[in-house]
Amino acid sequence: MHYLRSLASKKAAEDALLTLDARRRAGTRYARGDPVKPSPLAVCLVALLPAGATAAELASPDGRLKMTIETVTKDAVTPEGGQLVYSVTVNGKALVDRSALRLELQGRTPLGATVRISDATPSNADTTWRPVLGKSREVRDRYNALRVATEEPEIDPRAPRRRLVIEARAYDDALAFRYVIPEQGGLRELRLGKEGTEFRIAKDATTYAMVLPHYQSMYESEFAPLPISGFSNQGGVGSNVLIGLPLLMKVPGVAWMAIMEADTRGWAGLYLTNPSASWQGHWLEARLSPSLTDPAIAVTGLLPAHSPWRVLMIGDHPGRLIESNVVPSLNPPSVIADTSWIRAGKSSWDWWGGSLGPDGQRAFTTDGMKYYVDFSARSGFEYMLIDAGWSERFDLTKQSGRIDVPEVLRYAATKNVKVWLWAHWTAVDAKLEEAFALFEKWGVAGVKIDFMSRDDQVMTEFYYRVAESGARHHLMIDYHGSNKPTGLERTYPNVVGYEAVLGMEQSKAGARDNPESHVMLPFTRMLAGPMDYTPGGFDNVTEAEFVPRMSDPMVTGTRAHHLAMYAVYEAPFQMVSDHPSAYDGHRALDFIKAVPTTWDETRVLSGEPGDFIVMARRRGQEWFVGAMTDWTERDVEIPLSFLTEGHWTAEIYRDAPDANVQPKNTVIETRRVSRTAALRVHLAKGGGAALRIRAE
Numbered sequence: 001m002h003y004l005r006s007l008a009s010k011k012a013a014e015d016a017l018l019t020l021d022a023r024r025r026a027g028t029r030y031a032r033g034d035p036v037k038p039s040p041l042a043v044c045l046v047a048l049l050p051a052g053a054t055a056a057e058l059a060s061p062d063g064r065l066k067m068t069i070e071t072v073t074k075d076a077v078t079p080e081g082g083q084l085v086y087s088v089t090v091n092g093k094a095l096v097d098r099s100a101l102r103l104e105l106q107g108r109t110p111l112g113a114t115v116r117i118s119d120a121t122p123s124n125a126d127t128t129w130r131p132v133l134g135k136s137r138e139v140r141d142r143y144n145a146l147r148v149a150t151e152e153p154e155i156d157p158r159a160p161r162r163r164l165v166i167e168a169r170a171y172d173d174a175l176a177f178r179y180v181i182p183e184q185g186g187l188r189e190l191r192l193g194k195e196g197t198e199f200r201i202a203k204d205a206t207t208y209a210m211v212l213p214h215y216q217s218m219y220e221s222e223f224a225p226l227p228i229s230g231f232s233n234q235g236g237v238g239s240n241v242l243i244g245l246p247l248l249m250k251v252p253g254v255a256w257m258a259i260m261e262a263d264t265r266g267w268a269g270l271y272l273t274n275p276s277a278s279w280q281g282h283w284l285e286a287r288l289s290p291s292l293t294d295p296a297i298a299v300t301g302l303l304p305a306h307s308p309w310r311v312l313m314i315g316d317h318p319g320r321l322i323e324s325n326v327v328p329s330l331n332p333p334s335v336i337a338d339t340s341w342i343r344a345g346k347s348s349w350d351w352w353g354g355s356l357g358p359d360g361q362r363a364f365t366t367d368g369m370k371y372y373v374d375f376s377a378r379s380g381f382e383y384m385l386i387d388a389g390w391s392e393r394f395d396l397t398k399q400s401g402r403i404d405v406p407e408v409l410r411y412a413a414t415k416n417v418k419v420w421l422w423a424h425w426t427a428v429d430a431k432l433e434e435a436f437a438l439f440e441k442w443g444v445a446g447v448k449i450d451f452m453s454r455d456d457q458v459m460t461e462f463y464y465r466v467a468e469s470g471a472r473h474h475l476m477i478d479y480h481g482s483n484k485p486t487g488l489e490r491t492y493p494n495v496v497g498y499e500a501v502l503g504m505e506q507s508k509a510g511a512r513d514n515p516e517s518h519v520m521l522p523f524t525r526m527l528a529g530p531m532d533y534t535p536g537g538f539d540n541v542t543e544a545e546f547v548p549r550m551s552d553p554m555v556t557g558t559r560a561h562h563l564a565m566y567a568v569y570e571a572p573f574q575m576v577s578d579h580p581s582a583y584d585g586h587r588a589l590d591f592i593k594a595v596p597t598t599w600d601e602t603r604v605l606s607g608e609p610g611d612f613i614v615m616a617r618r619r620g621q622e623w624f625v626g627a628m629t630d631w632t633e634r635d636v637e638i639p640l641s642f643l644t645e646g647h648w649t650a651e652i653y654r655d656a657p658d659a660n661v662q663p664k665n666t667v668i669e670t671r672r673v674s675r676t677a678a679l680r681v682h683l684a685k686g687g688g689a690a691l692r693i694r695a696e
Contacts, residue, residue: 056120102196132493231274269455319604331487345382353579418445446476467492485529515686561688567626659684
């Protein structure tokens with residue numbers, strides 16, 4: 001329910017609803033997207049802001065989440081003009097205290113620092129959309145919305161008053177807002193130096209934060225638990241530490257919350273920092289990735305313009321955030337009419353194992369790649385990926401001579417396997433259309449693009465240009481060496497993957513990739529979207545035995561733990577990374593062969609960030625369950641209430657009794673189960689379990 005705090009009574013609100021303008025505006029959708037019908041679940045009580053009003057409020061359809069937008073001066077509400085702020089409550093409890101909404105324009109006073117609310121227009125939507133690939137077959141897009149128009153008070157009658165609009169949406173599991181800067185007299189071009197959006201958390205929450213060294217990284221770092229106050233410079237890690245997104249936090253007694261962004265075209269990547277010099281500073285402020293050519297500027301462009309959505313994902317359990325589809329829902333619908341060529345699947349990959357041939361010797365050759373094609377074919381995998389080295393370094397239209405790519409593609413077609421190619425982003429940027437047209441002619445399925453390592457405005461546009469060109473040339477795209485996803489995959493469903501994760505490749509260099517990180521990622525990085533972790537390591541060793549090495553790489557975590565990743569980690573284009581010989585003779589490969597990579601339904605059954613996770617996913621009439629733990633040995637209970645009535649058969653891959661010392665050892669068993677049952681499974685240190693459940 002939407003209402004204006006200045007209204008004295010319910011009757012006043014009802015009277016306001018009767019105005020012709022309110023009736024005209026009710027149900028209008030102001031953001032881009034599909035046409036919608038007004039929802040009876042959201043009652044729009046006010047469309048016009050009467051004189052002297054100071055605040056507008058937006059509530060989720062279920063009424064649990066509320067966002068208030070108002071103007072204040074020195075913490076006092078000021079209807080005549082003040083700093084534009086927002087605040088958030090959950091079930092009446094404060095989650096975000098009054099926090100600034102502010103854009104700092106080059107050479108001008110900040111926009112939003114002194115404004116008054118001139119109009120507040122409510123709307124609502126309740127529709128569904130179907131992802132081409134993802135964690136749900138169908139997504140309900142239900143929200144209440146509010147468009148708050150503001151203007152600066154008149155100071156000089158000869159000077160135009162600048163205008164700023166805030167568009168906000170309230171879902172049952174999230175709140176989102178964005179800035180809209182209209183074209184206006186005296187302001188026709190946007191030159192944004194800083195976005196001053198604040199997130200003043202009501203309590204000193206525990207964050208699970210990815211601290212990054214600078215704005216030019218590949219988002220490959222740990223998510224470390226730390227109170228927000230720990231980012232201040234009073235005994236903490238220091239203010240102005242750069243925090244990457246998603247940022248997960250637990251606000252004691254209130255809710256779990258994650259901060260994300262969505263629909264980023266035309267903007268620069270969002271980061272957070274704690275600017276407080278006080279030991280009480282449990283609040284964060286936005287930072288935008290600056291231009292490489294002019295670090296004082298983050299975003300430029302003509303007006304009108306809008307920022308990405310600033311997203312607060314909110315739930316009573318961290319698993320609810322994993323299930324959410326709010327980030328892609330905040331992006332425009334698909335622009336690709338025929339998506340039949342966009343297909344999920346698993347892929348063999350030459351790089352992880354060292355491009356070895358069947359004799360164990362390096363074979364980055366045409367015959368060597370055919371060996372990986374054969375492995376995909378006999379395993380039922382849809383794809384094979386040729387990594388770096390097939391082309392000249394800076395020209396993707398010229399082959400290096402080491403591999404005859406068209407011949408590999410011809411051979412793969414006879415095996416019903418499609419081929420992906422790796423490319424450095426600079427080579428893609430240099431000959432985007434020419435290279436993609438050639439790849440389409442060859443019959444390439446997709447391109448894995450690597451080493452972008454930044455997300456300033458120019459690089460953000462690169463992601464969109466590549467997606468558009470890929471769509472024209474029927475090429476799927478996997479962004480490696482990338483920033484986090486922000487929902488682009490809804491608009492361009494040919495975008496099927498992003499890395500932006502401390503992935504399995506790190507095991508070649510050190511021990512950062514380990515079971516503690518594995519069970520942190522679903523609650524943190526995966527909130528943003530598809531995650532190209534590249535699982536499939538089968539040389540499983542204990543923590544004490546682990547040695548990082550480029551050749552014959554090891555992984556920590558039991559084999560059952562690594563099998564579970566295929567049910568837990570979201571990746572429509574999923575690697576089966578190890579050398580084909582690593583899987584020979586192992587029945588555990590049967591689970592990888594069977595598990596899908598796109599889903600009809602996703603449920604998180606239990607878990608805590610960094611400790612353990614139990615997740616169930618459905619594709620058609622089959623369920624797949626993954627359970628993973630950190631270095632703590634534990635028993636987990638898997639309730640099967642998500643099953644329908646009747647009898648089901650569960651194929652279970654679990655840690656063997658000696659898995660603490662022999663982590664490759666896995667017990668494979670079959671049980672008859674029903675929805676009234678609960679399976680109790682013991683997980684070894686760094687252990688796991690993977691289940692395939694089918695109706696009888």
